[in-house]
Amino acid sequence: MSDEKRIKDDYEYSRDTYYDILEKGKESMELMIEVARESEHPRAFEVLSTMMKNMADVNDKLMI
Numbered sequence: 001m002s003d004e005k006r007i008k009d010d011y012e013y014s015r016d017t018y019y020d021i022l023e024k025g026k027e028s029m030e031l032m033i034e035v036a037r038e039s040e041h042p043r044a045f046e047v048l049s050t051m052m053k054n055m056a057d058v059n060d061k062l063m064i
Contacts, residue, residue, distance in 0.1 A: 015062065018058055018061060018062040019062070021058050022055065022058055022059060022062070025051065025054070025055045025058070026055070028051065029048070029051050029052065029055065032044070032047060032048045032051055033048060035048075036048045
């Protein structure tokens with residue numbers, strides 16, 4: 001396998017992984033929104049905020 005082919009395969013695999021992370025993250029974030037709303041616990045909102053930041057970071061990486 002040539003280096004060029006391997007690099008292309010790795011790139012496509014990475015993009016697929018980012019898409020998967022974003023899809024699962026969206027589902028998890030919806031659940032976390034409900035937990036935060038229902039509990040009104042500051043830690044739940046902190047976790048939600050961190051999840052949102054991480055999702056934005058993954059999205060940024062996908063756009064590079």
